[in-house]
Amino acid sequence: MSHLPPTSDDRLIWDIWESMFRLPAMTAADEAGIFRALGDAALTTDELARDLSLDPHPLSILLGALASSGLIEKREGKWRALPPARTWLHPDAEGYWGGFLHGFRERTPQHGQLMEALRTGKRPERFNSGAPEWERGAMSAEAAQRIAAFMHAHSMATARGAAAQAVFGEVRHLMDVGCGSGVYGIEIARAHPRLQVTLLDLEAMAAEAGSYAARSGLAERVGTAAVNMFEADWPSGPDAHFFSNVFHDWSDETNRLLARKSFAALPSGGRIFLNEILMDDDGAGPWHAAAFSLLMLVGTLGKQYSLPEFRAILESAGFTQVEAVRTGGGYYSLVSAVKP
Ligand SMILES: C[S@@+](CC[C@H](N)C(=O)[O-])C[C@H]1O[C@@H](n2cnc3c(N)ncnc32)[C@H](O)[C@@H]1O
Numbered sequence: 001m002s003h004l005p006p007t008s009d010d011r012l013i014w015d016i017w018e019s020m021f022r023l024p025a026m027t028a029a030d031e032a033g034i035f036r037a038l039g040d041a042a043l044t045t046d047e048l049a050r051d052l053s054l055d056p057h058p059l060s061i062l063l064g065a066l067a068s069s070g071l072i073e074k075r076e077g078k079w080r081a082l083p084p085a086r087t088w089l090h091p092d093a094e095g096y097w098g099g100f101l102h103g104f105r106e107r108t109p110q111h112g113q114l115m116e117a118l119r120t121g122k123r124p125e126r127f128n129s130g131a132p133e134w135e136r137g138a139m140s141a142e143a144a145q146r147i148a149a150f151m152h153a154h155s156m157a158t159a160r161g162a163a164a165q166a167v168f169g170e171v172r173h174l175m176d177v178g179c180g181s182g183v184y185g186i187e188i189a190r191a192h193p194r195l196q197v198t199l200l201d202l203e204a205m206a207a208e209a210g211s212y213a214a215r216s217g218l219a220e221r222v223g224t225a226a227v228n229m230f231e232a233d234w235p236s237g238p239d240a241h242f243f244s245n246v247f248h249d250w251s252d253e254t255n256r257l258l259a260r261k262s263f264a265a266l267p268s269g270g271r272i273f274l275n276e277i278l279m280d281d282d283g284a285g286p287w288h289a290a291a292f293s294l295l296m297l298v299g300t301l302g303k304q305y306s307l308p309e310f311r312a313i314l315e316s317a318g319f320t321q322v323e324a325v326r327t328g329g330g331y332y333s334l335v336s337a338v339k340p
Contacts, residue, residue: 006157008161009330014288018292021294025066025291026066026101027102032118033052037051037052038072038081043079045063055120061290062118062294064290068286068290109126114294114298123299123301130147141208144205148208148212159329160329161327162329168191169192173197173237174188174189174198175225175234175235177200178201178229179201180244184275185242186199186218190216190218198225199222200224200229202226206227207226229258234265238265239266239271242273243258243272247276249296250300250302251301251302256316259317260317270339271338272314273334275333277289277333279293279306318339319337
């Protein structure tokens, strides 16, 4: 046999696929005038957005990608171009690379998507993601199959990292909310033999997750619930809710609603878990989070959040004891909080 079983670390694969944003982040910043502005002055995100007529939300995500690429830095809340950007990317510099880089604007679709997002503040019209299916609150069996396969591949290593966390040994019944293929609930159930799991998603996706659970041989302990998490009441019974890659699909405001729904459905002492790739507290990186956030920008209504941002969301619903640990599953962290 020449292939190997999955481990909890697939960061090499992430580094390679996320590299698709390295060049477009730089060419979009060049076209938007960011290197000139930050070469000439240190500016906050809002000042830069105002000066260049850009939307501050996509701009803040792009700035994190540029900082973690070594082109700009953030100090005391202001961004400033670093020497490589002042030497090679300032349009007035003798060494300006623009003559070469302009030719790549049309060659990478991400460049146009980033420019559209920066100028309109909205998700680009032409993009490729499963989000519009679930944003409608319903999807076909075919779409569920396709999205589940996509999510399953990208979540396998990190599900194993999450499943290794001892805290799940203290949980009786875990609900995996927005479960996709159910890979997290299934792997956590496999690692914790007394745990009961409910995989919750929209109807077609819950059915798809049910077939993944059946194939895992764990269907006795892993059930499904077809629930629209925004519109319906959530099943009572679980003492923990687990969300992976769900909050990053939505705005801060929508996440506050999800946190409130979770809080209402949990018993006192119940826990909420968010499995996500976290931005640094100052939003200036790291690259693997910033690049993922660019993907969220062009494909969903969300972004990658930092721990302080998640703390504010969770505490607004009443949760306490908000903390985060790196799980060892790829680049992911597990944020947890408790309902008092
Ligand atoms: C990015 S995927 C994450 C899947 C899985 N947790 C993972 O990390 O592999 C987001 C999931 O949220 C689900 N979802 C979106 N809107 C939903 C809703 N209104 N109710 C229930 N699930 C929803 C989608 O169907 C999808 O499976």
